[in-house]
Structures are given as structure tokens and as C-alpha cells.
Amino acid sequence: MTLDAYRITDEPYYRPAGEEIAIFEAAWRERLPVMLKGPTGCGKTRFIEHMAWKLKVPLITVACHEDMTASDLVGRYLIDETGTVWHDGPLTLAVRHGAICYLDEVVETRQDTTVVIHPLTDARRILPLEKHNELVRAHPDFQLVISYNPGYQSAIKDLKESTKQRFCAIGFDYPSHEVEAAIVAQEAHVAPEIARQLVAIGTRSRNLEGHGLAEGASTRMLVHTGRLISQGLPMGQAVDTAIVMPVTDEPDVRAALSAAVQACMNP
Numbered sequence: 073m074t075l076d077a078y079r080i081t082d083e084p085y086y087r088p089a090g091e092e093i094a095i096f097e098a099a100w101r102e103r104l105p106v107m108l109k110g111p112t113g114c115g116k117t118r119f120i121e122h123m124a125w126k127l128k129v130p131l132i133t134v135a136c137h138e139d140m141t142a143s144d145l146v147g148r149y150l151i152d153e154t155g156t157v158w159h160d161g162p163l164t165l166a167v168r169h170g171a172i173c174y175l176d177e178v179v180e181t182r183q184d185t186t187v188v189i190h191p192l193t194d195a196r197r198i199l200p201l202e203k204h205n206e207l208v209r210a211h212p213d214f215q216l217v218i219s220y221n222p223g224y225q226s227a228i229k230d231l232k233e234s235t236k237q238r239f240c241a242i243g244f245d246y247p248s249h250e251v252e253a254a255i256v257a258q259e260a261h262v263a264p265e266i267a268r269q270l271v272a273i274g275t276r277s278r279n280l281e282g283h284g285l286a287e288g289a290s291t292r293m294l295v296h297t298g299r300l301i302s303q304g305l306p307m308g309q310a311v312d313t314a315i316v317m318p319v320t321d322e323p324d325v326r327a328a329l330s331a332a333v334q335a336c337m338n339p
């Protein structure tokens with residue numbers, strides 16, 4: 073099995089904010105498990121897609137959720153006309169055939185699910201498939217990468233210390249104004265001046281964090297706004313649709329955000 077379907081052939085656009093590419097490459101050469109840590113919409117998924125492309129290794133992504141079981145990761149027996157057949161789960165596929173397995177929002181899963189990655193992320197690099205009575209040794213090209221949004225962290229939803237301590241961590245955040253404007257211009261196909269205004273709006277919204285807003289507008293939201301503008305919507309309408317409405321249900325907060333946004337649009 074070649075995992076060809078999981079190979080990324082076209083370069084995903086990724087604009088680095090710091091040394092994250094070199095750091096990840098060092099971790100990859102040692103096959104160390106890596107945690108990408110940062111707020112929503114700041115480029116973690118795009119980064120791992122870019123790295124998988126750059127390193128020419130397949131990428132298997134799993135969106136984690138609270139009902140996910142260990143079987144969803146490692147595999148299960150399914151019944152077909154010949155009887156019961158074992159099906160590798162996404163993690164087992166990556167371990168057996170060599171791929172980066174990206175567990176997105178791993179903190180969402182229950183801790184008893186998370187522990188299946190423990191023997192894979194220490195010196196053993198093995199995956200015991202208890203139900204299949206098999207011990208899979210990790211392929212040399214297997215690497216485990218997880219994402220983690222510290223903002224959502226709570227006492228109940230946090231990684232076990234013994235899980236955390238298995239990972240190197242690379243911190244992500246919204247980039248500098250200049251870099252973020254370049255990203256928005258590139259991704260949304262808008263003029264640099266528009267991109268700069270959108271970044272100013274994003275920055276304002278982030279200043280409202282903690283004042284009613286859980287999180288300000290992410291780079292993703294600014295890109296969405298730019299895309300609406302590139303489709304001909306006036307900036308005010310685009311900002312309302314892609315930022316102000318989605319980000320809060322509170323009329324007061326919405327009014328405060330709208331006012332902050334207006335100030336950026338008519339400087």
C-alpha cells in the first residue's frame with residue numbers, strides 16, 4: 073500500500089512567521105512527536121500540509137472529537153460477505169506504511185483514547201492492536217503531529233501530563249501585520265491596501281478579546297472577508313458577514329466590534 077491518496081503534490085502556500093519550518097524539519101529528522109499550539113485560524117493546518125509536501129511524506133489527518141474511540145484511530149473488525157475483516161484505522165495506516173498522522177484538536181478526545189498514542193510517542197514507537205492481536209512497529213517515515221488550541225483549555229479538557237511531555241511544541245500565533253497582510257492579499261486575491269485594512273480590523277477585534285469576545289478575528293476570517301470583497305461585496309458588508317456576525321451573538325459586543333471596525337474603515 074502506497075498511501076498515494078494522502079500525498080500532497082502541489083505546494084500549499086505557507087508564509088512562515090519565524091523559524092517554524094527549520095524547527096519542524098529538525099524534529100522530523102529525529103521523528104520526534106510535535107504539537108502545533110495556537111489559536112484557531114492562524115495557519116497550523118496549512119503549515120502541516122506545507123511540511124508534508126516539502127518533506128514528500130503522506131499526510132493523514134484525523135479531526136478529533138469527544139465521541140472518538142480508540143477503535144476510530146487504530147481500526148476495527150468489519151463484517152463483509154467473507155466474514156469479519158480487519159480494517160486499519162487512520163493512525164494504523166500511518167504507522168504501518170509511513171506517513172505524518174495529524175490529530176487535529178486532540179484535546180477533544182477522551183483521555184482513554186489519547187493513551188493509544190503513548191507507546192508510539194516514546195522510544196518504543198510501537199502500536200499494539202489488542203483486538204487484532206498484533207504489534208505494529210512504526211515505519212521509519214511515521215511521525216505523529218497534534219494540534220492544540222490553548223484558548224479552549226479547561227480543567228476537564230486538557231491533555232494528561234504524560235501525554236504532553238511526549239511532544240515538542242511549536243507555537244503559532246497571528247503573524248505580524250506585514251506578514252498577515254501578505255497572506256490575506258495572496259489567499260483572497262485582494263489588493264495590498266485592502267489586505268492592510270482587513271489586518272487593521274483583525275487587530276482591533278483581537279483587542280476586544282476578554283471584553284466579551286472569546287477570540288478576535290483569525291487570519292482565516294480575514295481571508296474569508298477578502299474573498300467576499302473579491303466577489304464584489306462592499307467592505308462593510310463583507311466584514312459584517314465574515315467577521316462581526318460569526319464571532320459573537322451578544323448585541324452589545326457586536327455593537328462594540330462594529331464601532332471598532334468602522335474606525336478602521338474610515339481612518
Ligand SMILES: Nc1ncnc2c1ncn2[C@@H]1O[C@H](COP(=O)(O)OP(=O)(O)OP(=O)(O)O)[C@@H](O)[C@H]1O
Binds near residue numbers: 086087255292
Ligand atoms: N502562515 C500562513 N500562510 C498561508 N496561509 C495562512 C497562514 N496562516 C493562515 N493562513 C490562512 O488562514 C487559513 C486558516 O488557517 P488554518 O486552517 O491553517 O488554521 P488552523 O490554525 O489550522 O486553525 P484551527 O485551529 O481552527 O484548525 C488558511 O486556509 C490560510 O488561508
Ligand SMILES: [Mg+2]
Binds near residue numbers: 116117118176219
Ligand atoms: Mg486546523
